Amino acid sequence: MPSISIPVLVLWGDKDPFTPLDGPVGKYFSSLPSKLSNVKLIVLEGVGHCPHDDKPELVHEKLLS
Template sequence: MASISIPVLVLWGDEYPFTPVDGPVGKYFSSLPSQLSNVKLIVLEEVGHCPRDDGPDLVQEKLLP
């Protein structure tokens, strides 16, 4: 990730059953915004594995700005 210089927006569903935000992969991505200025992480509430299906309005709200 350190070699990526373009802006990165990570949308993560807090109800993702396979890769929870408090698991190893989730912790890695949660740590990135404090290490890399181009990375932003947004945890979407009540959203699971497919954010665009589980919370399309939330995803659109975060992508449009």
């Protein structure tokens, strides 16, 4: 991730059972916005591992803004 210079939007479901925010992968991605100015993390409430399947309207709202 540090070598990526384009804007990165990370959408993460707070109910993800496979890669929870408090797990090692989640902690890594949660830390990125404070280290890299091009990374933005949005945690989606009530969403699991596949936000685009669970709540496509919410994902679209975040992507299109």
